[in-house]
Amino acid sequence: MARRVFLDGVDPWVNWSWLSSHVPTVLADLEQHVVLTVIAVIGGLVIALPLGVAAYRWTGLRLPTLGTFGVFYTIPSLALFALLVPYTGISGVTAEIALIGYNVLILLRNVIVGLDEVPNDVLDAADGMGYRPLARLLRVELPLALPAIIAGVRVATVSTIGIVTIAWVIGLGGLGELILQGYIESFHTPLVVGSALCVALALTADLGLAVVKRLAVPWARPA
């Protein structure tokens, strides 16, 4: 009980003078967080797009690919970082293998669903107009699948931003480092600042991608 009174009395949730003197630290953590997230999402796309197109063409590939990444997805991130360290060491590679692996499942599902939902009439019309398979894929099918793919990118981005906070166990926490500091020192300011920036970053990214979707697929706008 005494401890709680002490915390309430002395340590406010945000100590502004600490914050103003630690702006560079906070910004560096934020930057690391953004970099880890961007690499993870782009890396996920680079793997999931060709894999998704392949699984769309050859349905036999769906079960093995979705199954493999589905199992990968159930491994808790903390445990996955731990398992990878003996092989890839304490490095960005360890963090990215885990983060990209999680994103591949999310993106792969949405790529396949998006391509599946292209109406057959549209495909017939494209064939009738003389599109070759590759041109049809690039200029008809992928653009029509874009809303589903961007929806997947939004989910992947937001969930990656959350998982990066746990990468402090391998020394790469981004904003998670601030949360860890708040825990170790029982000091509320870095904890609150780290968590709040994390939520703000996730919401900003989500909103930004929603705007990208509006610009990229104007025809999908609800009337």
Add this chain to the structure above:
Amino acid sequence: MDFLHRVFIWLADPAHWHGSDGIPTRLGEHLHLSLEAVAIGALIALPIGITLGHYGRFGNLAISVSNLGRALPSYGILVTAFQILGLGDAPIILALTALAIPPMVTNSYVGLREVNPDLKDAARGMGYRELALVLRIELPLAVPLIMAGIRTSAVQVVATATLAAAIAGGGLGRYIIDGFARGRQGSYSRALTSSGSSGSSGRPASRATAFKTA
């Protein structure tokens, strides 16, 4: 293969199979934390999702709350709960429950919305009252989606319960955190395998269901 060999030696050591830091104890703690969080989460989330789904109102609210829930870093909630509630199971249960609620609200809402309106009209025509309509028509038809939501929540909770050890709690994450602290490799891979297998009880696909419905 040196790593796997050390894992085997660690597992074969009888000292790791009993006592307060034994594998059965840690597994029990992990299950207890996860079950309690999912059960409390279901008690809160299902009535909300079912009510909203039945009346078909505030659907956007339910979906945005769920998206917001995804944006919350579970580690941040855990440490914040620890600072407020102190040592013990309470902050862990609180954080895990917060994590469990959103998928269950969304899925039960969507599940009830997707019941064929013709069926509801037919039931009303046969004289069903609102409560009977919910209990005997809508709920049975919505069970697959509601269960998918519970599975999504359960897998996330079991995975995140490993983080309990980061705020001095128990569970299988204890081995991972302690393994990192000691720099010993045998310890944490054990937690990986047990936690992974209890997590996959809901089958891998369960996590993925959320992407479609959310």
